[in-house]
Amino acid sequence: MKDVVLIDVGGTSIKYGLWDSEENQLTDKGSIDTPKTLEGYYADLTEIVNNFKKSHDLAGVAMSTPGAVNKNTGVIEGASALPYIHNFPIQVELEKRFGLKVSMENDANCAALAELDSGVGKGLKNLIFVVIGTGIGGSVIMDGHVHHGKHLFGGEFGFTLIDGYKTLSNVGTAVSLAKRYNEEKGTNYSGKEVFNLANNGDELAQKYANELYHYLAMAIYNLQYAFDPELIVLGGGISQADFLIPNIEKELQKILYEVKIAPFMPVIKACKYRNDANLVGAYVDFKQTI
Numbered sequence: 001m002k003d004v005v006l007i008d009v010g011g012t013s014i015k016y017g018l019w020d021s022e023e024n025q026l027t028d029k030g031s032i033d034t035p036k037t038l039e040g041y042y043a044d045l046t047e048i049v050n051n052f053k054k055s056h057d058l059a060g061v062a063m064s065t066p067g068a069v070n071k072n073t074g075v076i077e078g079a080s081a082l083p084y085i086h087n088f089p090i091q092v093e094l095e096k097r098f099g100l101k102v103s104m105e106n107d108a109n110c111a112a113l114a115e116l117d118s119g120v121g122k123g124l125k126n127l128i129f130v131v132i133g134t135g136i137g138g139s140v141i142m143d144g145h146v147h148h149g150k151h152l153f154g155g156e157f158g159f160t161l162i163d164g165y166k167t168l169s170n171v172g173t174a175v176s177l178a179k180r181y182n183e184e185k186g187t188n189y190s191g192k193e194v195f196n197l198a199n200n201g202d203e204l205a206q207k208y209a210n211e212l213y214h215y216l217a218m219a220i221y222n223l224q225y226a227f228d229p230e231l232i233v234l235g236g237g238i239s240q241a242d243f244l245i246p247n248i249e250k251e252l253q254k255i256l257y258e259v260k261i262a263p264f265m266p267v268i269k270a271c272k273y274r275n276d277a278n279l280v281g282a283y284v285d286f287k288q289t290i
Contacts, residue, residue, distance in 0.1 A: 113281040
């Protein structure tokens with residue numbers, strides 16, 4: 001197979017690289033600031049692709065992007081920090097400018113595909129990927145493929161309700177943890193700093209940290225018994241904290257003790273790929289799509 005240009009579009013930066021088909025690996029990585037206009041977006045991406053064209057025989061361009069990607073129409077539906085990429089046939093426009101086939105997939109779905117292909121989910125067919133960031137998103141992988149859903153909302157776990165009318169994104173992130181702590185104490189700590197306070201004995205920080213573990217455990221329990229995946233993978237910066245999964249598992253044990261009918265414990269792992277996840281997953285999607 002020929003080489004593939006990989007592009008990961010983010011709200012503040014665009015990462016790019018090349019999938020070297022001979023070496024079967026990601027190479028030639030770089031990044032640029034995300035343009036503020038559609039014209040700038042077209043110009044910058046075309047320049048990236050043309051630079052690779054000079055020295056590589058290319059099969060196409062694989063893109064990871066925010067938004068709800070409609071694979072049938074080539075339209076990025078929904079909304080994101082980049083309003084100019086939404087709700088028109090952008091895939092066709094990019095193919096015209098690049099002179100190459102283009103595949104597009106949502107960024108969380110790309111990260112999940114990376115873990116399935118060569119990360120902690122290698123060899124599996126069904127997994128749930130939960131991204132814990134400013135909010136919570138994710139992906140549902142069934143039989144090796146992304147489950148998009150009727151409205152392209154498959155994996156939007158942040159919308160699920162956990163405590164009354166509170167969404168998981170409202171209560172299940174380090175950002176929300178810090179907000180609750182700061183509102184009560186009149187401070188301005190980050191989520192990481194509140195976790196440090198909890199680990200050093202701050203009782204209020206411990207209270208809110210334990211609430212966070214409980215909310216995430218409830219979400220994981222619900223996802224496990226709704227989809228019954230082989231594995232639940234956690235992504236986002238907090239996923240690499242060595243205390244996160246053990247504390248979630250403690251909360252899951254409490255849930256299983258109370259819910260006698262539940263016969264098994266969900267299997268949870270932190271993602272393997274971090275900054276490269278979306279690029280690697282974009283290539284996996286390219287293989288599946290094109």
